[in-house]
Amino acid sequence: MSEPTAVNDANFDQTVLKADIPVLVDFWAAWCAPCRMVAPVVEELATEYEGRVNFAKLDVDQNPKTASKYSVMSIPTLIIFKNGEPVSHVVGFRPKAELKQSLDAALG
């Protein structure tokens, strides 16, 4: 199983925005129960899309700058970045099939 990389305000630019393949970022925090539902799904997707999409997670509590830059006001939020731009924004728990559609759209 592939683990999403923890990213932060300092390395977000380098790790996510300048990546040469799409990156899915899971915005989460320790106090958020629904975030725990999303985490295992994201891990499964990370394995299935390995090499085609990078997976990252950002703790909004420690990294308020990035969260606020992308108007994240509800967690969990999953944002897919492609060429430095957010291309898909998923709020709350969504079935895996729906997330795969968003990922395939970003790849297509």
Next chain:
Amino acid sequence: MKEYEVVIIGGGPAGLTAGLYTSRARRTSLLIEKQLVGGLITSAGWVENFPGFPDGVAGLELGELLHKQATRYGLETIIAEVSSIELSGEQKVIATTEGEFAARTVIIASGSERSKLGIPGEEEFTGRGVSYCATCDAAFFAEQPVAVVGGGDAAVHEALDIVKYVSKAFIIHRRDKLRASRILQERAFAEPKIDIRWNTVVDEIEGTNTVKQLKLRDTVTSEKTTLEVSGVFIAVGFKPNTDFVKGLVSLDDTGQIVTNEHLETKIAGIFSAGDVRSGSGRQAITAAGEGATAAIYAERYLSG
């Protein structure tokens, strides 16, 4: 198809307690949860009314403790969504996103989820100011004004949680009194940062990229006003999760499952417990009690 003696649908306090009892009765038991084991209580901030925790307990922790205790005696759990239950003689066949399972007894403890308001702007601004989980999102609104819509325990509880972060919390309630428990009401009335707007409904949520204001209407005078807020937490009640049993068991007019005093539905061997059941107390502790009761009668059915 894998067979069990008991299949439990839903992993909240009702389902976990039912699983604790059936697995201790040495019945092969499977619990199917669609999202997070622990259920709705995991999104409650601080739970003060679950006996055995004199100082209260975090909802998330309570869910984890119930899970840990329930699985100690052999209860299996999987994450899957149930699409239907079919009868095949005495067996019940449960179709899920992870395949089919069969059991002679089924305990439906699928709970409920937050209702939506169904007004313009709600969908559009979900995650950009509109929230259904105060414990998740309150911290994003530090020193800003927010609104909580509703007047029950959930709404008042959330307003009391939120004021730790925000500059002001308006409670928008369509009636002239709250349904929340008295102790929560007392705290809300004593909290200077909470401002209750009585007899008021939200007609629309407006904003640009994020929520900026609410369009309100007074239900008595019909007067329309606007209220500037950065966030709106919606706590207007719950919708029972019964889509997968429509046409199988009896539902009341709110969509909750009708049972007899043994918590058995009209189908022998199918029981129901917790928030999804008609007449439920809608508390973690009543759900747990009902889970135990359903498990006891499921055991009698299996040994009868």
